[in-house]
Amino acid sequence: MPENIKKNKGNGIIKKYVFSIFLGLIILFICLVILALINLETPYPKDNTLFQALVCVAASSFISSFVFVFKERKNGLISGLIIGLIILILSFILFTVFSSFSLNENSILLIPASLVPAAVSGIIAVNIKRK
Numbered sequence: 001m002p003e004n005i006k007k008n009k010g011n012g013i014i015k016k017y018v019f020s021i022f023l024g025l026i027i028l029f030i031c032l033v034i035l036a037l038i039n040l041e042t043p044y045p046k047d048n049t050l051f052q053a054l055v056c057v058a059a060s061s062f063i064s065s066f067v068f069v070f071k072e073r074k075n076g077l078i079s080g081l082i083i084g085l086i087i088l089i090l091s092f093i094l095f096t097v098f099s100s101f102s103l104n105e106n107s108i109l110l111i112p113a114s115l116v117p118a119a120v121s122g123i124i125a126v127n128i129k130r131k
Contacts, residue, residue, distance in 0.1 A: 095107075
């Protein structure tokens with residue numbers, strides 16, 4: 001019987017990881033679509049697309065890490081970095097599939113744009129006091 005309890009607890013953590021990563025990818029997709037529509041309809045300079053992508057990745061990484069760590073309530077920094085790393089890898093894959101994205105000096109900026117907000121949100125989420 002205790003083995004079943006441990007298995008269910010492990011499945012709960014995996015479900016939380018999957019949920020928070022899925023939420024982060026949805027936020028990333030919505031953010032990128034909104035920015036693409038803004039760039040399409042306005043005479044906004046197109047040179048800022050890298051900065052816009054970095055902001056979208058940072059926002060999705062921050063929110064998904066915050067959601068996971070707020071539910072889990074432990075290991076904020078480590079859990080945040082894990083979520084940030086997964087979002088980073090999936091962002092690289094998505095950007096490569098859907099655009100002419102390649103690994104160059106600009107793509108290196110995605111690494112801190114994903115990992116730093118995820119780690120910070122993990123620390124914040126662990127330290128928020130619940131009533």
